[in-house]
Amino acid sequence: MDAQGIRTENEGADEIVRLDSVRKTYRSGTGQVVALGGVTIGCPRGSLTAIIGPSGSGKSTLLQCAAGLDRPTSGTVLLDGEDLTGLDEAALTRLRRDRVGFIFQTFNLLPALDVEENVTLPLSLAGRRPDPSLLVDVMRRVGLAGHTRHRPAELSPGQRQRAAIARALITRRTVIFADEPTGALDARDSGEILDLLRDTVRETGQTVLMASHDPLVASYADRVAFLSCGRIIDELNLPMDRAVARRMTHLGLWDRLPDEKGEDVG
Numbered sequence: 001m002d003a004q005g006i007r008t009e010n011e012g013a014d015e016i017v018r019l020d021s022v023r024k025t026y027r028s029g030t031g032q033v034v035a036l037g038g039v040t041i042g043c044p045r046g047s048l049t050a051i052i053g054p055s056g057s058g059k060s061t062l063l064q065c066a067a068g069l070d071r072p073t074s075g076t077v078l079l080d081g082e083d084l085t086g087l088d089e090a091a092l093t094r095l096r097r098d099r100v101g102f103i104f105q106t107f108n109l110l111p112a113l114d115v116e117e118n119v120t121l122p123l124s125l126a127g128r129r130p131d132p133s134l135l136v137d138v139m140r141r142v143g144l145a146g147h148t149r150h151r152p153a154e155l156s157p158g159q160r161q162r163a164a165i166a167r168a169l170i171t172r173r174t175v176i177f178a179d180e181p182t183g184a185l186d187a188r189d190s191g192e193i194l195d196l197l198r199d200t201v202r203e204t205g206q207t208v209l210m211a212s213h214d215p216l217v218a219s220y221a222d223r224v225a226f227l228s229c230g231r232i233i234d235e236l237n238l239p240m241d242r243a244v245a246r247r248m249t250h251l252g253l254w255d256r257l258p259d260e261k262g263e264d265v266g
């Protein structure tokens with residue numbers, strides 16, 4: 001796809017997630033907010049795609065529409081070949097339960113449950129037992145094998161996000177959506193979490209679509225799409241972080257980035 005979101009030859013061949021001309025507006029007071037102004041994007045199966053854009057550019061809205069958590073105002077969303085726009089609420093719930101995993105900035109772990117109980121919660125809720133060898137493998141993969149009986153409060157932020165990733169991995173969902181997965185982490189933990197997501201994609205063939213305002217995140221992705229004011233304005237394949245920073249400067253996105261951490265973004 002080119003920067004205008006125009007579909008090019010051979011696209012869509014093996015895309016696990018595909019958005020076509022997705023528009024999402026919200027009512028706000030007497031007017032309306034255009035959160036997505038006609039987004040067209042596809043995520044190849046087994047890839048790590050990053051949506052990068054400043055605060056308010058529509059990243060969360062895009063992920064929520066792609067994951068079937070929210071409905072676009074117009075346009076189509078295909079997930080694993082299924083047209084979400086035609087599904088009723090019950091079918092959407094089933095699809096999310098069976099094929100979609102989520103990772104959030106704030107981890108969303110239940111404080112009263114230990115790590116293993118949190119990780120296996122999606123299975124417990126579905127009345128299923130975890131495969132013991134898969135559970136051991138997932139806990140080892142995320143580096144929490146020695147922490148299964150700890151409560152979230154006894155973990156570092158990076159370990160909490162690892163537990164959240166394990167929860168998304170244990171069900172072997174087809175696609176994992178990650179909304180600012182490193183937003184609450186320091187630089188070292190962020191790097192480890194991004195390595196983990198990248199390795200997961202390479203080793204398990206799962207697909208990850210993540211959103212962030214941080215160009216560092218993009219450098220771990222196979223593909224990056226730049227979102228500004230609800231539109232994809234550019235894309236890069238196999239980006240290096242310097243290339244992402246240069247492209248963001250060129251696109252004028254730097255000066256709109258939130259400087260929350262007091263970083264020098266110039």
Ligand SMILES: Nc1ncnc2c1ncn2[C@@H]1O[C@H](COP(=O)(O)OP(=O)(O)OP(=O)(O)O)[C@@H](O)[C@H]1O
Pocket residue numbers: 026027028033034035053054055056057058059060061062213
């Ligand atoms: N439920 C809602 N009602 C009204 N406006 C909304 C709603 N959700 C999002 N918006 C608006 O839509 C636009 C896109 O929001 P969105 O949360 O998708 O952006 P974002 O890039 O994820 O931002 P952030 O990084 O700050 O979370 C913003 O202008 C936001 O204020």
